[in-house]
Amino acid sequence: MTADDGGDGADTTAPRISLFAQDLAIPVKIRNVCRMDDPVAQLIAQCAAADRAAFRTLYRDTSAKLMGVLLRMLRERAEAEDALQEVYTRVWVRAGRYDPAKGRGMTWLIAIARNLAIDRLRARPEAHSDDGLDTVQDAAPRAETQLVARDEVRRVADCFDTLDPDKADAVRGAYLNGLSYLDLAARHAVPLNTMRTWLRRSLLKLKECLDQ
Amino acid sequence: MTDAPLTPREADDALAAEYVLGVLELAERSAAEARIKRDPAFAAMVRGWETRMEGLNDDFKPVSAPDLLPKIEARLFPAAPLAPARRGFGLTFGWLSGAALAAVLALATMATLTPPRPDLVATLATADNRLAYRITHFGAALQVTRVAGVPAVAGQVHELWIIAPNANPVSLGLLQDRPLVVTYPEPPAGFVFAVSVEPEGGSPTGQPTGPVILTAEVGQNT
Secondary structure, three states, X not given: OXXXXXXXXXXXXXXXXXXXXXXXXXXXXXXXXXXXXXXXHHHHHHHHOOOHHHHXXXXXXXXXXXHHHHHHHHOOHHHHHHHHHHHHHHHHHHHHHOOHHHOOHHHHHHHHHHHHHHHHHXXXXXXXXXXXXXXXXXXXXXXXXXXXXXXXXXXXXXXXXXXXXXXXXXXXXXXXXXXXXXXXXXXXXXXXXXXXXXXXXXXXXXXXXXXX | OOOOOOOHHHHHHHHHHHHHHOXXXXXXXXXXXXXXXXXXXXXXXXXXXXXXXXXXXXXXXXXXXXXXXXXXXXXXXXXXXXXXXXXXXXXXXXXXXXXXXXXXXXXXXXXXHOOOOOXXXXXXXXXXXXXXXXXXXXXXXXXXXXXXXXXXXXXXEEEEEEEOOOOOOEEEEEEOOOOEEEEOOOOOOOOEEEEEEEEOOOOOOXXXXXXXXXXXXOOOOO
């Protein structure tokens, strides 16, 4: 079992019964709509109730996944570790804003980690963060080859297949490796504006497919 | 898909996708972030893209992380809590001398009996109104009264913050059984009040550490 299983509930252990349901002081919104099939969401809700034990459990259950996100995007272990501390600080402080009705706990955590990584990448002085990426990307299995069981992932994979392979790679490279438009334009040897037009059209096409 | 220019809505949606992907340069990214905060429709588009892309999250392979919890906890929960919250703004009822308390009560009473009445500055309430605080301004003080709900459970406390535009939250004090009265000028429109849940005694750091459960902007929805 890996940390990312935590986000999916169905294949993990039975949902925790948490204390927050009895805790009248804490956001009504979260009490009412918390998804019992999402243990990570429950832990976040408990963090929102200032439950430090839940915070420790959350760290134990999800830090490997978030470290994977940060290391892949930032590509430097020391910086990834520093970012990991910042991510969990944000998680604790923002836990009350997490709305389980609007998404899974793990998706929310990964969004926080990715946003922090992207902010740091964009703030780096050098324009390109593309060095050495080919090996990273080639070594990592593509999303669509790894997964069979999970509907939404298969759906993403199917929809990526409707894009030109170049454009699908660009979207994936941006999402997983934190590539900017500058990086992508250099990588695909096209002008920046062309890259942007391509990518925007591809994204809208992807949406059309995913939202069907 | 044709080469026709994007409609404004498509362009917004594409921008939301670009933000989620992270391809924007810093300035555009900051602009998008600011928009998320003020434009709920755009924020919803961003959330939509986060959900749409979540299938890719499986590609992030877990990497064992060192145990950074002690460092994180040291940051979030410093071991020796300072007397929090009221620094610089002091004056809950509990801190007032008897005479001053009487004076404040007299003011409050007069305020309810005769015009001018205290100005309603903001109401902080959950959507279902199960917890609500009313903030009024009279004389040189803000008064905060709980008009619905109960105080935080044992071991926790609601702490009130005021946030000037582009500034860090400043604690106005702890919201307990009695109304909170703090000397404070009447906050102008655009200032934000927030209530967070903090450990007993108030935030140990001088900034909100627990979840923010209520917010209200001065000049809106009062």
